[in-house]
Amino acid sequence: MDSVATTLRLSPAERDGIRRAVARACEETGAAWRRIAVFGSRTDPVRRGGDIDLLIEIDPRHPADLHRLTQRLRIALEDEIGAQHVDLVVDDGRRAGGFPAVARLQGVELWSNN
Numbered sequence: 001m002d003s004v005a006t007t008l009r010l011s012p013a014e015r016d017g018i019r020r021a022v023a024r025a026c027e028e029t030g031a032a033w034r035r036i037a038v039f040g041s042r043t044d045p046v047r048r049g050g051d052i053d054l055l056i057e058i059d060p061r062h063p064a065d066l067h068r069l070t071q072r073l074r075i076a077l078e079d080e081i082g083a084q085h086v087d088l089v090v091d092d093g094r095r096a097g098g099f100p101a102v103a104r105l106q107g108v109e110l111w112s113n114n
Contacts, residue, residue, distance in 0.1 A: 007043065007045060007108060008038055008042055008043060008045075008108055008110075009041075009042045009043075009044075009045060009047070009050075010038065010042060010052070013081075014052075014081050015110055017077070017080030017081040018036060018052075018054065018077065018080070018081065018110065019036065019110065019111055020076075020080050021073060021076035021077040021079070021080040021081070022036055022056055022073065022076070024072075024076045025069055025072035025073040025075075025076045026058075026064075026069070028072050029064045029065065029068055029069045029072055030062065030064055031058050031059075031062055031064035031069050032058065032059040032061070032062040032113070033056055033057065033058060033059070033113055034057045034058065034059045034112070034113055034114055035055070035056075035057040035109060035111070035112050035113065035114070036054065036055070036056055036057075036109070036110045036111045037054070037055040037057075037103070037104070037107030037108060037109045037110060038052065038053060038054060038055075038107060038108050038110060039053045039054075039055060039103045039106045039107040039108070040053030040087070040106075041053070043106070043107075043108045051084070051085035051086060051087055052081075052084060052085070052086045052087070053086075053087045053089070053103070054086060054087070054088050054089065055089045055091065055100065055103040055104060055107050056073065056088065056089070056090045056091070057091050057092075057093070057104075058090060058091065058092040058093075059092075060092045060093045060094060063092070064092070066090050066092060069090060070088055070090050073088055073090070074086070074088070089103045091103075091104075
């Protein structure tokens with residue numbers, strides 16, 4: 001079992017579904033993802049329940065309509081992992097500070113596409 005699997009409260013099927021959903025939404029919108037991370041309660045192995053908080057970092061060299069990308073992500077995530085409460089932070093690095101910065105600091109990386 002990898003270290004991510006022992007620290008995150010996500011099943012292997014959920015982790016793989018998240019990756020497939022992000023890839024599909026990016027393909028549909030012309031975006032390119034750089035990093036997928038989980039933050040919040042799902043990073044604490046002793047907690048129970050909670051929504052899935054995801055940070056999706058987008059490569060700014062491939063500009064995309066972030067609103068449309070977020071909509072496509074929600075649809076793809078439901079297709080892949082079912083009806084779960086998912087909070088999305090989609091960041092293309094163009095805005096300094098704020099919530100994306102906190103999510104980056106607290107997040108546990110699932111995948112990197114650098």
